[in-house]
Amino acid sequence: MNKKSLLLVIITILIFWSACKKPDQKDPNPAENTDEQVTVFAVSTTTAVQGEIKDYLELNGDISARATVDTYADTAGKLKNIYVKVGDTVRKDQIIADVDPSRPGMTFASSPVKASISGTVTEVPLQIGSVITPNLPIARISKMDELQVVIYVAERFISKLSIGLPAVIKSEAFPDISFEGKIREISPVVDKVSRTIEVKLSLIDSTNKLKSGMFAKVKLITEEKEGIVKVPSEVLITRFGESYVFVIKNSPLDSKTDVAEKRSVVSGLRIDNQLEILNGLEEGEVVVIRGQTLLEDDSPVKVVSTVAPLESSDTVE
Numbered sequence: 001m002n003k004k005s006l007l008l009v010i011i012t013i014l015i016f017w018s019a020c021k022k023p024d025q026k027d028p029n030p031a032e033n034t035d036e037q038v039t040v041f042a043v044s045t046t047t048a049v050q051g052e053i054k055d056y057l058e059l060n061g062d063i064s065a066r067a068t069v070d071t072y073a074d075t076a077g078k079l080k081n082i083y084v085k086v087g088d089t090v091r092k093d094q095i096i097a098d099v100d101p102s103r104p105g106m107t108f109a110s111s112p113v114k115a116s117i118s119g120t121v122t123e124v125p126l127q128i129g130s131v132i133t134p135n136l137p138i139a140r141i142s143k144m145d146e147l148q149v150v151i152y153v154a155e156r157f158i159s160k161l162s163i164g165l166p167a168v169i170k171s172e173a174f175p176d177i178s179f180e181g182k183i184r185e186i187s188p189v190v191d192k193v194s195r196t197i198e199v200k201l202s203l204i205d206s207t208n209k210l211k212s213g214m215f216a217k218v219k220l221i222t223e224e225k226e227g228i229v230k231v232p233s234e235v236l237i238t239r240f241g242e243s244y245v246f247v248i249k250n251s252p253l254d255s256k257t258d259v260a261e262k263r264s265v266v267s268g269l270r271i272d273n274q275l276e277i278l279n280g281l282e283e284g285e286v287v288v289i290r291g292q293t294l295l296e297d298d299s300p301v302k303v304v305s306t307v308a309p310l311e312s313s314d315t316v317e
Contacts, residue, residue, distance in 0.1 A: 040257055043291035044305045045248055048231045050283040051312030053269050053276050055223040056168075057160070061151035063171070063203065063214040065142030069116045072134055077101035079130045079138070080110055086124055090115045090141060097138050119143040122212065142212060147203040149181055149216045152196040160222040161186055167201055168219045168316050171210060178317055180204045181218070219316050225269065225276065230310055233275040235287045236267060243267055245281065246288040246295050248303065260288055262297035274310060 081098040084090060097113040123140035126132065149169055153161060167181040180203075187198040201218070203210065235245045246260040265280030281287070288295065289307050 038300060040300045040302050041260070041291055041295060042304045043246075043248075043260065043288045043295075043301045044307055045286050045303050046232060046235070046289045046307040047309040048229050048277065048281050048283055048285050048287060049309045049312055050227060050229055051310070052224065052226045052314045053228055053230055053271055053274055054221050054225075054314045054316050055269050055271055056219045056221045056316055057153065057157055059151045059153065059218045059220060061149045061201070061216045061218050063147055063149055063210055063212055063216050065119075065122070065144055065212045066146035066148045066202070067117065067119070067143040068122070069119075069141050070137035071096065071113060071116050071139045071141060072137055073097070073099045073111065073113045073132055074134065075099060075101045075111045076133045077111070077131070079126055079128055079132055082124065082126075082128055082138075084121050084124065084139060086121055088121045089119070090121060091118045092116070096121075099132060113138050115139075115141055117141055117143065144212060147205060147210055147212065148184065149201040149203050149218060151199050151201065151216075151218055151220070152191075152194065153199050153220075155190055155195045155197065157222075158190075158197055161197075161199065166221050168221070169201070169203060170217045170317075171214050172217075173214060174209055177207065177209070179210065183220075221316060223269070228268070229277045229281055229283055230274050231277060231281070231287055232273050232289055232307070232310060233270055234273075235289050235292070236265070236275055237292060246292045246299075247281070248286040248288065248301065251300060257300045257302055259298045260292070260295045260301045262295070271314075274314065 077099045079097060080100040082096070084096045090096060092115055094115045095112045096115050098110040099113060100110050101108045119141045121139055122142045126138055132138065161183065163183055163186065165183045167183070169179040169181045170177070181201040183199060184202040185200040190197050237244055242264065243266070244262055244264045247263045248258050249261050251257050251259045263280055266278040268276035268278045295301070
């Protein structure tokens with residue numbers, strides 16, 4: 001075989017080998033085969049729910065008897081007898097003391113002092129032998145079965161107040177018990193110094209544990225909304241004046257991963273950890289609650305955990 005024929009055979013073999021090579025076979029040289037890497041973000045999700053939300057003002061106040069009356073003598077003289085002490089229960093017109101109106105050279109019969117109302121004696125400021133006048137109180141009587149809470153509300157919140165608004169009341173003495181109340185009276189004037197208005201709440205205490213003079217923590221419910229869509233407040237992202245959340249959707253390209261859709265929303269009340277969504281989100285939609293800071297619209301994600309949705313009811317405690 002001459003050189004020309006040998007060269008022809010070699011060329012034929014190379015052509016045959018090239019034709020038999022698989023079209024999808026990759027060149028082992030990694031410099032010539034760069035596959036694009038897709039980043040999948042790990043996120044935690046929760047579900048939007050439909051329910052109620054309550055707005056409230058958090059205030060401090062004092063518990064006092066709803067009715068407190070000072071009892072006076074009808075005449076001047078010396079306090080001869082006192083028949084009651086602090087804590088005693090009295091009835092209206094019960095004699096609680098005697099006053100001797102006698103003067104030098106003149107002797108008069110004792111004048112009885114009668115309770116003005118039925119209730120509990122909360123103060124006896126005088127002692128036997130004290131010289132008294134008709135304008136000096138001998139005892140203070142309170143209706144302890146009818147308690148109230150007195151609070152002072154800042155001027156800027158006056159528009160939210162109305163008779164009958166409910167309140168949740170707690171005492172440091174009984175931190176695990178919540179008591180009910182509602183607005184009974186709103187002062188017609190604003191204090192010029194403190195810029196606050198006095199509000200009195202009726203107090204329901206079926207346990208009879210609360211006492212006049214106790215400190216009270218009050219949550220005054222000023223607004224209640226029902227049938228709204230709400231989510232935990234952490235899902236909301238606000239940047240450059242835009243408010244949005246990321247909603248989980250099925251990926252159209254890969255069934256094993258999802259995508260996070262950027263969704264502009266309009267938010268409403270934000271109370272504690274609850275956020276009202278006025279527009280942009282529906283009940284039952286799954287939203288990202290953790291891991292959303294690096295996401296962009298349609299970013300591929302993998303849900304690694306879920307957070308229990310909010311309760312549909314809103315209990316203020």
